Amino acid sequence: SQQGEEDPQALSIQEGENATMNCSYKTSINNLQWYRQNSGRGLVHLILIRSNEREKHSGRLRVTLDTSKKSSSLLITASRAADTASYFCATGEGSNYKLTFGKGTLLTVNP
Amino acid sequence: IAGITQAPTSQILAAGRRMTLRCTQDMRHNAMYWYRQDLGLGLRLIHYSNTAGTTGKGEVPDGYSVSRANTDDFPLTLASAVPSQTSVYFCASSDSTGGRDEAFFGQGTRLTVV
Secondary structure (H helix, E strand, C coil), X not given: CCCCEEECCEEEEECCCCEEEEEEXXXXXXXXXXXXXXXXXXXXXXXXXEXXXXXXXXXXXXXXXXXXXXXXXXXECCCCHHXXXXXXXXXXXXXXXXXXXXXXXXXXXXX | CCCEEEECCEEEECCCCCEEEEEEECCCCCEEEEEXXXXXXXXXXXXXXXXXXXXXXXXXXXXXXXXXXXXXXXXXXXXXXXXXXXXEEEEEEECCCCCCCCEEECCXXXXXXX
Protein backbone atom coordinates (compact mmCIF):
# COMPACT_ATOMS: atom_id res chain seq x y z
CA SER A 1 0.00 0.00 0.00
CA GLN A 2 1.08 3.58 -0.51
CA GLN A 3 3.01 5.29 2.24
CA GLY A 4 1.41 8.72 2.05
CA GLU A 5 -2.24 9.68 1.91
CA GLU A 6 -3.33 13.22 1.10
CA ASP A 7 -6.46 14.86 2.41
CA PRO A 8 -8.70 16.19 0.99
CA GLN A 9 -8.81 14.43 -2.37
CA ALA A 10 -10.11 17.61 -3.97
CA LEU A 11 -10.23 21.24 -2.88
CA SER A 12 -11.87 24.19 -4.62
CA ILE A 13 -11.23 27.75 -3.44
CA GLN A 14 -11.38 31.34 -4.67
CA GLU A 15 -8.35 33.29 -5.76
CA GLY A 16 -6.73 35.03 -2.80
CA GLU A 17 -7.80 32.42 -0.28
CA ASN A 18 -5.39 30.06 1.46
CA ALA A 19 -5.28 26.36 0.62
CA THR A 20 -4.32 23.71 3.11
CA MET A 21 -3.58 20.10 2.21
CA ASN A 22 -2.67 17.34 4.61
CA CYS A 23 -0.60 14.21 4.30
CA SER A 24 -0.43 11.21 6.62
CA TYR A 25 2.12 8.45 6.39
CA LYS A 26 2.74 5.10 8.02
CA THR A 27 6.38 4.38 8.75
CA SER A 28 9.50 6.23 9.86
CA ILE A 29 10.85 8.65 7.29
CA ASN A 30 14.01 10.58 6.51
CA ASN A 31 12.18 13.40 4.86
CA LEU A 32 8.83 14.41 3.42
CA GLN A 33 8.45 16.24 0.14
CA TRP A 34 5.67 18.02 -1.68
CA TYR A 35 5.29 18.01 -5.45
CA ARG A 36 2.99 19.68 -7.90
CA GLN A 37 1.65 18.26 -11.15
CA ASN A 38 -0.10 20.23 -13.84
CA SER A 39 -2.47 18.25 -15.99
CA GLY A 40 -0.64 15.93 -18.37
CA ARG A 41 2.80 16.94 -17.15
CA GLY A 42 5.53 15.49 -14.97
CA LEU A 43 5.84 16.30 -11.29
CA VAL A 44 7.78 19.30 -10.06
CA HIS A 45 9.41 19.45 -6.63
CA LEU A 46 8.11 22.20 -4.34
CA ILE A 47 9.65 21.77 -0.92
CA LEU A 48 11.38 19.20 1.31
CA ILE A 49 11.25 18.97 5.08
CA ARG A 50 13.55 16.64 7.00
CA SER A 51 12.44 14.48 9.89
CA ASN A 52 14.22 16.71 12.42
CA GLU A 53 12.47 19.86 11.17
CA ARG A 54 9.02 21.04 12.21
CA GLU A 55 8.28 23.88 9.80
CA LYS A 56 9.65 25.24 6.58
CA HIS A 57 8.80 28.16 4.30
CA SER A 58 9.38 28.83 0.63
CA GLY A 59 7.69 31.87 -0.86
CA ARG A 60 3.93 31.38 -0.48
CA LEU A 61 4.41 27.80 0.71
CA ARG A 62 4.52 26.70 4.32
CA VAL A 63 5.07 23.09 5.29
CA THR A 64 4.77 21.57 8.73
CA LEU A 65 5.79 18.12 9.91
CA ASP A 66 4.62 16.30 13.02
CA THR A 67 6.54 13.04 13.27
CA SER A 68 4.66 11.97 16.41
CA LYS A 69 1.40 12.05 14.44
CA LYS A 70 3.06 10.96 11.19
CA SER A 71 1.50 13.88 9.37
CA SER A 72 2.39 16.95 7.34
CA SER A 73 0.50 19.92 5.97
CA LEU A 74 1.10 22.17 2.98
CA LEU A 75 -0.30 25.69 3.12
CA ILE A 76 -0.44 27.84 0.01
CA THR A 77 -1.19 31.45 0.92
CA ALA A 78 -2.88 34.01 -1.29
CA SER A 79 -3.69 31.43 -3.95
CA ARG A 80 -3.74 32.23 -7.64
CA ALA A 81 -5.54 30.62 -10.55
CA ALA A 82 -2.13 29.39 -11.72
CA ASP A 83 -1.85 27.29 -8.54
CA THR A 84 -4.53 24.98 -9.94
CA ALA A 85 -2.85 21.56 -10.07
CA SER A 86 -2.56 18.26 -8.25
CA TYR A 87 -0.35 18.22 -5.18
CA PHE A 88 1.38 15.12 -3.89
CA CYS A 89 3.32 14.33 -0.77
CA ALA A 90 6.20 11.88 -0.97
CA THR A 91 8.21 10.22 1.75
CA GLY A 92 11.83 9.16 1.66
CA GLU A 93 12.47 6.02 3.65
CA GLY A 94 15.57 4.53 5.19
CA SER A 95 18.87 4.08 3.46
CA ASN A 96 17.27 2.67 0.33
CA TYR A 97 16.35 6.12 -0.99
CA LYS A 98 12.93 4.70 -1.68
CA LEU A 99 10.57 7.56 -2.55
CA THR A 100 6.86 6.79 -2.39
CA PHE A 101 3.92 9.04 -3.19
CA GLY A 102 0.35 9.46 -2.05
CA LYS A 103 -2.73 9.74 -4.26
CA GLY A 104 -2.70 13.52 -4.35
CA THR A 105 -5.00 16.47 -3.76
CA LEU A 106 -6.57 18.19 -6.77
CA LEU A 107 -6.59 21.92 -6.06
CA THR A 108 -8.78 24.21 -8.14
CA VAL A 109 -8.38 27.95 -7.67
CA ASN A 110 -11.25 29.88 -9.21
CA PRO A 111 -10.56 33.37 -10.59
CA ILE B 1 19.84 21.25 -21.14
CA ALA B 2 20.36 18.99 -18.14
CA GLY B 3 17.46 16.82 -17.16
CA ILE B 4 15.74 13.51 -17.50
CA THR B 5 14.42 12.17 -20.78
CA GLN B 6 11.88 9.44 -21.41
CA ALA B 7 11.11 7.70 -24.69
CA PRO B 8 8.74 7.13 -26.30
CA THR B 9 6.25 9.80 -25.26
CA SER B 10 3.37 7.52 -26.14
CA GLN B 11 2.87 4.02 -27.45
CA ILE B 12 0.05 1.68 -28.37
CA LEU B 13 1.09 -1.89 -27.79
CA ALA B 14 -0.56 -5.21 -28.56
CA ALA B 15 -1.08 -7.48 -25.57
CA GLY B 16 1.63 -10.10 -25.26
CA ARG B 17 4.29 -7.94 -26.86
CA ARG B 18 7.55 -6.97 -25.17
CA MET B 19 8.26 -3.28 -24.63
CA THR B 20 11.11 -1.29 -23.13
CA LEU B 21 10.55 2.23 -21.87
CA ARG B 22 13.73 4.24 -21.91
CA CYS B 23 14.91 6.73 -19.30
CA THR B 24 18.13 8.73 -19.36
CA GLN B 25 19.41 11.42 -17.02
CA ASP B 26 22.48 13.60 -17.37
CA MET B 27 22.61 14.96 -13.82
CA ARG B 28 24.77 12.11 -12.44
CA HIS B 29 22.10 11.32 -9.87
CA ASN B 30 22.63 8.11 -7.93
CA ALA B 31 18.98 7.19 -7.45
CA MET B 32 16.42 6.50 -10.16
CA TYR B 33 12.76 5.48 -10.01
CA TRP B 34 9.93 4.22 -12.17
CA TYR B 35 6.32 5.04 -11.30
CA ARG B 36 3.00 4.40 -12.92
CA GLN B 37 0.16 6.87 -12.55
CA ASP B 38 -3.44 5.78 -12.83
CA LEU B 39 -6.53 7.89 -12.24
CA GLY B 40 -7.52 7.83 -8.58
CA LEU B 41 -4.45 5.88 -7.53
CA GLY B 42 -1.76 8.53 -7.63
CA LEU B 43 1.81 7.48 -8.32
CA ARG B 44 2.85 3.97 -7.46
CA LEU B 45 6.47 2.93 -7.31
CA ILE B 46 7.36 0.06 -9.63
CA HIS B 47 11.12 -0.31 -9.21
CA TYR B 48 13.95 1.86 -8.00
CA SER B 49 17.73 1.91 -8.00
CA ASN B 50 20.08 3.44 -5.45
CA THR B 51 23.16 3.25 -7.61
CA ALA B 52 24.45 1.63 -10.78
CA GLY B 53 24.34 -2.15 -10.46
CA THR B 54 21.58 -2.30 -7.82
CA THR B 55 17.80 -2.32 -8.11
CA GLY B 56 14.88 -2.77 -5.75
CA LYS B 57 11.19 -3.57 -5.93
CA GLY B 58 8.55 -0.98 -5.24
CA GLU B 59 4.84 -1.33 -4.56
CA VAL B 60 3.79 -2.83 -7.89
CA PRO B 61 6.78 -4.67 -9.46
CA ASP B 62 4.98 -7.66 -10.98
CA GLY B 63 5.17 -7.80 -14.77
CA TYR B 64 8.04 -5.29 -14.90
CA SER B 65 11.81 -5.56 -14.83
CA VAL B 66 14.58 -2.98 -14.71
CA SER B 67 18.33 -2.80 -15.07
CA ARG B 68 20.90 -0.19 -14.06
CA ALA B 69 24.05 -0.91 -16.05
CA ASN B 70 25.33 2.64 -15.64
CA THR B 71 24.49 5.85 -13.79
CA ASP B 72 22.58 7.52 -16.61
CA ASP B 73 20.16 4.88 -17.90
CA PHE B 74 17.31 3.05 -16.20
CA PRO B 75 15.14 1.16 -18.72
CA LEU B 76 11.84 -0.43 -17.71
CA THR B 77 10.80 -3.61 -19.56
CA LEU B 78 7.39 -5.17 -19.86
CA ALA B 79 8.14 -8.75 -20.86
CA SER B 80 4.61 -9.58 -22.03
CA ALA B 81 2.27 -6.61 -21.86
CA VAL B 82 -1.27 -6.94 -20.50
CA PRO B 83 -4.13 -4.40 -20.69
CA SER B 84 -3.85 -3.64 -16.95
CA GLN B 85 -0.45 -2.14 -17.68
CA THR B 86 -2.14 0.66 -19.59
CA SER B 87 -0.96 3.72 -17.69
CA VAL B 88 1.24 6.79 -17.73
CA TYR B 89 4.78 5.90 -16.70
CA PHE B 90 7.12 8.39 -15.09
CA CYS B 91 10.84 8.05 -14.57
CA ALA B 92 12.58 10.14 -11.93
CA SER B 93 16.04 10.64 -10.48
CA SER B 94 17.50 12.18 -7.35
CA ASP B 95 20.84 12.95 -5.77
CA SER B 96 20.32 11.19 -2.47
CA THR B 97 23.99 10.89 -1.54
CA GLY B 98 24.37 14.65 -1.75
CA GLY B 99 21.54 15.10 0.71
CA ARG B 100 19.34 17.00 -1.70
CA ASP B 101 16.85 14.18 -2.20
CA GLU B 102 14.44 16.11 -4.42
CA ALA B 103 13.39 14.07 -7.42
CA PHE B 104 13.37 15.30 -10.99
CA PHE B 105 10.76 13.80 -13.28
CA GLY B 106 10.59 13.06 -16.95
CA GLN B 107 7.55 14.09 -18.95
CA GLY B 108 6.08 10.61 -18.93
CA THR B 109 5.26 7.82 -21.36
CA ARG B 110 1.61 7.16 -22.07
CA LEU B 111 1.26 3.44 -22.75
CA THR B 112 -1.91 1.80 -24.03
CA VAL B 113 -2.03 -2.00 -24.17
CA VAL B 114 -4.77 -3.35 -26.41
